Amino acid sequence: MKLSIEIFPPKNGDTREIATSFLRAGASHISVTYGAGGSDQLLSKQESLSLAILGVPVTAHITVAGQTRQEVDEILSVWHRAGIRRFVALRGDGDGPGQPFTPHPDGYPSSIELIERIAQMGALQISVAAYPNGHPDSRSPDADLDFLKRKEDAGATEAITQFFxxxxxxxxxxxxxxxxxxxxDIIPGIMPVFDFGKVASFARKCGEPIPSWVADRFDGLEEKPEMHYQVAAATAASLCERLASESVSRVHLYSCNRVDLTLAIARLITHPEPISKAA
Ligand SMILES: Cc1cc2nc3c(=O)[nH]c(=O)nc-3n(C[C@H](O)[C@H](O)[C@H](O)COP(=O)(O)OP(=O)(O)OC[C@H]3O[C@@H](n4cnc5c(N)ncnc54)[C@H](O)[C@@H]3O)c2cc1C
Known part of the structure; x- marks a missing residue:
């Protein structure tokens, strides 16, 4: 199974070292998230650029939220000049927790116009977000799918799902x-349960239901980090194994910069037990 691995630019860490370890583990690309604003955004712009200059195959995430068209276009051209041709094109979120998205008065109104802009630049890959359980802003599951179709028509080349x-x-x-x-191609986005409390809180914010069997699996492991880690690795790997049995050939791992856990999962899914033809 093929892999892309997502990282966020660490404030006090070596992005290159993390990226290199993920590439060695079989990732075809390292996707770098785009900060929601301020210094996080600046860091994302710089880290995608530095990795590209170092020759790391980078997929740069970009959002339109809170920025003018000119600001977005500027960073896209800097990245383009550095050879970045793969992007995750996103709308982004509102200003604060629970705030609705409002386009910047001089900005791109939605992800659609951003996708069109990136397509005009001659990108090789334009990934967009897709929501198997629906996005909280969508009017209905069908309206959400209609919007995904609009992203495809605007030039998207693949969709990466929200975690499930x-x-x-x-x-x-x-x-x-x-x-x-x-x-x-609908690429499954896999979020390892690196910390059940944190992942559950994130899932609630995104409107993602947590099945009771997942909660049960991690119940009581808060104070047992090693066992929590092993259960997280096994849970993510068995999800990928099931997807592989349904003809899924690539997954996108949300590493959340949990390097060892991500490397363990990458090992498990890139070296599956061969299926015997005689069986
Ligand atoms: C793979 C992936 C990577 C991500 N990376 C980042 C990142 O790097 N940085 C970051 O800040 N966030 C990131 N996010 C989170 C993302 O920014 C949020 O989920 C955000 O709320 C929606 O962005 P979007 O591009 O999916 O929005 P969109 O899909 O453009 O809009 C969200 C939903 O709102 C509805 N909608 C929007 N506009 C319209 C319209 N005009 N008409 C009808 N319906 C509409 C649709 O149902 C749509 O699915 C990522 C999410 C995923 C799944």
Whole structure:
């Protein structure tokens, strides 16, 4: 199975070292998230650029939230000059927790216009976000799919899903995309449960349901980091294994910069037990 691995630019860490270890573990690309604003955003701009200059295959995330078109266009051209041709094109979120997204008065109104702009630049890959359980801003699951279709028509080349816990969630969504005439590859986004409390809180913010079997699996492991880690690695790897059995050939790992956990999962999914033909 192929892998792309997502990192966020660490405030006090060596991005190059993290990226290199993920590439050695089989990642085809390192995708670098775009900060929600201020110094985080500046760091993202610099880190994507530095990695590209060092020859790391980078996919640069970019959002339109809170920025003018000129600001977005400027960073896109800097990255383009540095050879970056793969992007994750996003709208981004509102200003604060629970705040609705409002476009900047001089900014791109939505992800659609950003995708069109990146397509004009001759990008090799324009990934967009997809939501198997629907995005909290969508009017209905069908409206969410219509919007994904609009992203494809605007020039998106693939979609990476929001994280989910159950393979059936992804498989049903893939079927619904196909039935809606969406031809994009739908790449499953896998979030290892590196810390159940943190992941559960993040899931609540994104409107992602946590199945009770996942909560049960991690119940009581707060004070047992080693066992928590082993259960997290096994949970993510078995989800990927099930997806592979359903013809999924690539996953996108949200590493959350948990290097060892991500490397363990990468090992498990890039070296599956061969299936015996005689069986
Ligand atoms: C793979 C992935 C990577 C991410 N990386 C980052 C990152 O690097 N930095 C960051 O800040 N955030 C990131 N996010 C989070 C993302 O910014 C949020 O989920 C955000 O709320 C939505 O961004 P989007 O591009 O999916 O929005 P969109 O898909 O453009 O909009 C969200 C939803 O709102 C509805 N909608 C929006 N506009 C319209 C319209 N005009 N008409 C009808 N319906 C509409 C649709 O249902 C749509 O699915 C990432 C998410 C994913 C899944």
């Amino acid at each position: 816990f159950s393979a059936d969630t992804y498989l049903r969504f893939r079927d619904r995309c196909a039935a809606a005439g969406i031809g994009l």
